[in-house]
Amino acid sequence: MAQQIDRREFLRISAGAGAIYLAGAGPFARAAQGPGAGLVSPGCRRSKVKVARLYMGTTHGLWPKPNLDLRQEIRAYEAQFAKLQGELSDVDFVVDELVTSPEQARQLRSRLQGVDGILALHFNIGVQPILHEILRADRPTAVFAVPYSGHGWVGFGALQRQALGAKLECYLTSDYAQLAAAIRPFRAIHHLKAAKILNVTTRSFEPYAAQMKERFGTDIKRIDLQTVVKAYNAVDDRRAQEETARWIRNAEQVVEPSRGDIFKSCKLALAFEELLAAEDATLLTVDCYGTMWDTTIKLPAYPCVGFSRLNNIGLGGICESDLRCAMTHIILQGLTGRPGFISDPTVDESRNSIILAHCLGATKMDGPEGPAAPYKIRTVMERQEGVTPQVEMRVGQRVTQAILIGSDSLLYFTGEIIGAPVSLADDRGCRCKIEVKVDGEVTTLWKNWSNGLHRQTVYGDIVADLTRFCRYTAIELVDEAAPIRA
Numbered sequence: 001m002a003q004q005i006d007r008r009e010f011l012r013i014s015a016g017a018g019a020i021y022l023a024g025a026g027p028f029a030r031a032a033q034g035p036g037a038g039l040v041s042p043g044c045r046r047s048k049v050k051v052a053r054l055y056m057g058t059t060h061g062l063w064p065k066p067n068l069d070l071r072q073e074i075r076a077y078e079a080q081f082a083k084l085q086g087e088l089s090d091v092d093f094v095v096d097e098l099v100t101s102p103e104q105a106r107q108l109r110s111r112l113q114g115v116d117g118i119l120a121l122h123f124n125i126g127v128q129p130i131l132h133e134i135l136r137a138d139r140p141t142a143v144f145a146v147p148y149s150g151h152g153w154v155g156f157g158a159l160q161r162q163a164l165g166a167k168l169e170c171y172l173t174s175d176y177a178q179l180a181a182a183i184r185p186f187r188a189i190h191h192l193k194a195a196k197i198l199n200v201t202t203r204s205f206e207p208y209a210a211q212m213k214e215r216f217g218t219d220i221k222r223i224d225l226q227t228v229v230k231a232y233n234a235v236d237d238r239r240a241q242e243e244t245a246r247w248i249r250n251a252e253q254v255v256e257p258s259r260g261d262i263f264k265s266c267k268l269a270l271a272f273e274e275l276l277a278a279e280d281a282t283l284l285t286v287d288c289y290g291t292m293w294d295t296t297i298k299l300p301a302y303p304c305v306g307f308s309r310l311n312n313i314g315l316g317g318i319c320e321s322d323l324r325c326a327m328t329h330i331i332l333q334g335l336t337g338r339p340g341f342i343s344d345p346t347v348d349e350s351r352n353s354i355i356l357a358h359c360l361g362a363t364k365m366d367g368p369e370g371p372a373a374p375y376k377i378r379t380v381m382e383r384q385e386g387v388t389p390q391v392e393m394r395v396g397q398r399v400t401q402a403i404l405i406g407s408d409s410l411l412y413f414t415g416e417i418i419g420a421p422v423s424l425a426d427d428r429g430c431r432c433k434i435e436v437k438v439d440g441e442v443t444t445l446w447k448n449w450s451n452g453l454h455r456q457t458v459y460g461d462i463v464a465d466l467t468r469f470c471r472y473t474a475i476e477l478v479d480e481a482a483p484i485r486a
Contacts, residue, residue, distance in 0.1 A: 047190070047194040048090055048091060048092040049090055049091045049092065049116050049117075049183065049186055049187050049190040050092055050094045050114060050115045050116050050190070051091055051092070051093050051094070051115060051116060051117055051118070051119055051183060051186055052093070052094065052095035052096075052097075052108075052111070052112050052115045052117070052118045052119070052139075053093045053095065053096045053097075053119050053121070054095070054097055054098075054099050054105075054108075054118060054119070054120045054121065054134060055070070055073070055074050055077070055097070055098045055099065055121045055123060056099055056120055056121060056122055056123060056127040056130050056131060056134075057070040057073065057098065057099075057100055057123030057124050057127065058100060058101075058123075058124060058125070058126040058127060058130075059100055060126065061123075061124035061125040061126045061127075061150070062125065063124060063125040063148075063150060063151070064124060064125075064148035064149065064150070068123065068124050070098060070100070070123060071098075073123050074098060077121060080176040080179060081179065083176075084176075084177070084179060084180045087180040088180060088183065090187070091183060091187075094111075094114075094115060095108065095111050095112060095115065099130055099134075100130075101130065102129040102130055102132070102133045104130075105130050105133035105134050106133050106136075108134075108137075109133070109136065109137045112134075112137040112139055113137065113139070115139055116139075116140070116186040116187075116189050116190040116193070117139060117140040117141065117142065117183065117185070117186030117189065117472070118134060118137070118139050118140065118141040118142070119142050119144065119179070119182055119183065120134055120141055120142065120143045120144070121143075121144050122143055122144065122145035122146075122149045122150055122152060123149060123150070124149065124150050125150040125151055125152070126150070127150060127152055128152050128155065131143065131152070132164065135159075135164050135165060135167070135168060136164070138167065139167065140167045140169075140185065140186060140189065140472035140473075141167055141168050141169070142168075142169045142170070142171060142182040142183075142185075142186075142468075143156065143168065143169070143170045143171065144171045144173075144178070144179060144182060145170065145171070145172050145173075146173065146174050146176075147172075147174055153170070153172055156168070156170045156172075166471075166474070167471065167472050169182070169185075169468045169471060169472070181465070184334070184335050184336075184465050184468075184469075185335065185465060185468040185469040185472055186472075187334045187335070188330075188331050188334030188335045188465075188469050189216075189334075189469070189472060189473065190334070191282075191330050191331075191333065191334035192216040192217060192218050192327070192330055192331065192334070193216060193217035193218070194217075194282070195218045195219070195282045195283060195330050196218075196219040196220075196221065196279065196280060196281040196282055196283075197218065197219065197220045197221070197281065197282070197283045197284070197285065197316075197323070197326050197327075198221055198223045198275060198276065198279055198281045198283070198284045198285070199220055199221065199222055199223065199285050199286075199287070199321055199323065200222075200223045200224075200225065200228055200284070200285070200286040200287060200292060200299075200321070201222065201286070201287035201290065201291050201292065201321045202224075202287070202291040203287060203290060203291055203321065205220065205222075205321075205323060208220070208323055209323075211406070211407055212323075212327060212407065215407040216327075216407070216473075218327065218330070220323065220326075221279065221281070223275065223279075223284075225292065225298055225299070227275070228268075228271065228275065228299060228300075229299075229300060231271040231272075231274050231275050231278075232267060232268055232271040232299075232300045234271070234274070235267050235270045235271050235274070237267070239270055240263055240266050240267035240270060241263065243266035243267075243269065243270060244259065244262050244263045244266045247262060247266060247305065247377065247389075248262060248377065250372070250375075251375055251376060251377045251389075252374050252375065252376050253376045253377070254376070254377045255376055255377065255378050255379075255390075256378060256379040256384075257377055257378070257379055257386075257387045261301070261385075261386070261387050262305075262377060262387050264300055264301035264387075265301040265302060265303075265304070265305040265306070265386070265387040266305060267300070267301070268299065268300055268301045268303060268305070268306050269305045269306035269309045269310075270306075271306070272284050272303070272306040272307075272309070272310060272317065273309075273310070273315075276310070276315060282315055282316060282330070283310070283315060283316030283317070283318060283326055283329065283330065284306075284307075284310065284315075284316070284317055284318070285317070285318035285319065285320070285321050285322060285323065285326050286299065286303045286319065286320075286321060287320065287321035288302070288303055288319055288320055288321075289319075289320050290320070290321060296383070296385065297386065301386070301387065302380055302385070302386030302387055302388065303317070303319065304319070304359060304360045304380065304386065304387060304388035304389070305387055305388065305389065307319060307360055308360060308361065308362050308363065308388075308389050308391075311339035311340075311362035311364070312339070312362055312363055312364040312368065312372075313364075313368055314333070314337070314339075314367070314368045316329050316330065316333065316339070317360075318342065319342060319358075319360050320342075320454075322342065322454050324403055324404055324405070324454070325340070325342050325403065325454050325455075325456050327404045328340065328402055328403050328404045328410075328455075328456040329456055331402075331404065331410075331469065332400075332402065332456055332458045332462070335462055335465045335466070335469060336367070336458055336459070336460060336462055336465070337367045337368075338365060338366060338367040338370075338458050338459055338460070339362045339364070339365065339367070339458070340456030340457060340458045341356065341358065341361060341362065341365065341393070341432070341434075341456065341457045341458070342358050342360060342454055342455070342456060342457075343356035343357055343358045343401075343430075343434075343453075343454070343455060343457060344356075344357055344358060344429075344430065344453045344454070345357070345453065345455070346429065347442055347445075347446050348435070348442075349442055349443055351418070351435070351437070352437055352438055352441065352442045353415075353418060353419075353435050353436060353437050353438065353442060354415070354435075354436050354438055354442055354445065354446075355429070355433055355434070355435045355436075356401070356433065356434050356435075356436060356455075356457055357429040357430040357432065357433040358430045358431075358432055359378075359380045359381055359382075359388045359390075359430045359431045359432060360388060360432065361375070361388075361389055361390065361391030361393070361431070361432035362391065363375050363389060363391050365391075365393060365394075365458075365459050366459060373391050373392055373393060373394070374391075374392045375389040375390055375391045375392065376389070376390040376422065377389060377390070378390040378431045380431070381427075381429070381430050381431055382430075388431055389432075390422055390431040390432055391422075391432050392420050392422045393417060393420045393432070393434050394417060394420070394459075395417050395418065395419060395420055396416065396417060396418075397416070397417045397459055398414070398415075398416055398417075398459070398460055398461045399414065399415060399416070399417060399434075399436060399457050399458065399459055399460070399461075400412060400413075400414050400457070400458055400460060400461055400462045400463065400466070401413055401414075401415075401436075401455045401456065401457040401458075402455065402456055402458075402466065403451065403454065403455045403456060404475075405451050407475075408474070408475055408476060409475065409476045409478060410466065410470055410475050410476070410477050410478070411450075411451065411455075411478050411480050412463070412466060412477065412478070412479060412480065413438060413439065413440070413445055413479060413480045413481040414438075414439045414461050414463060414481075415436040415437050415438045415439050416436065416437050416439075417434045417435065417436055418435050418436070418437045419433075419434070419435035420433065420434050420435070421433050421435070434457070436457075438481055439481060440479075440481035440482060441481065442481070444481055444482070444483055445480050445481040448480045448481070448482075448484060449480065
């Protein structure tokens, strides 16, 4: 089992890790997580994903063979789990049992109540009564069944359509890497439960915060301007100068901002991490175009570099006090280990594309362990001041865009990046832009569009993971690019 460290210790390690998250030589997270932990978010490092691993087998089953050695089957699975240790280093198998009868499953039910999910491994014929008892625990449950494990699969579809199987997902595969995939939705559920969002604003958001707390367990706390300024003033200037030098050194070009402005933004970035550590929080957002704005930003600097830095190391930085995007960020990061990109879209029907634009971009869209994207240091376009990284994202990359609406609906669409304009001559719209060719018809997408501009875009086609997560949490998943049925 991987060693645990608390969030303050993680951030201390992070602060001393130099330009790792910019240069791509090895992420901050590696010191805390160990190698190969690409799906593990440091933001929830101190609180492990709790999974029940149940091996389902009967002693009287005659198929796939009458003399099946259940203990040998467990050892074979343990060898597969060992290969996936890096991807599962944030997982604690708090219940780990061979279950051979419905009565035994029934006796386990009280121990299953506190888990984030159940991974049920299907060994042989005749386990359906056992599975039915497991499902009565009413926890998200993934059945993993390799070929020749039994004939139970013929009833899994019908079971999913019944109330008993409402939280059942099935993996019928010989690909043991899917064992890690089966746990990804559990991780997202856990991240929501363990997350704490800091919101720097004077606006009222208490009803939404109460709804998220009741539905998912997420804490949202107000932070005032004075607290941020105090944290900023407490940051050592030498650390801020080192951070400034790293951002400048790794940039392709510094266009408009002065070194003094970059220094203030980097000092604020370090203050953000201290705030998260002090509050044991995972994500920070600022009402930067609202109550934290007068004739200019009220903070000591624009927050964009700080947000990008948090996203790069597996935490979360969200602009404009967008709590819906904050919640979506936590879900996507839990499913993928990668940050999202907030955007204000604009449509080009002639290319069946949607252009996603925002001044804030993360350089580590592949996650903390991935390569760093090229970037320039720019001002914020609308204000012509401040500092933000203009990130050049990867053309040809598949992406998924999503937004959580309320507590029971998640909108999404998928596509492929066909352009990432970052030239200085392209001065329309925000600094970071990706043109995405939509799967389906962009005309259908814009006609279906609702609930405002902002969405979160993450690298990868993650519809399968979103589908499983939404099934477990009783959230309606809506493809915005799909034709509306009459």
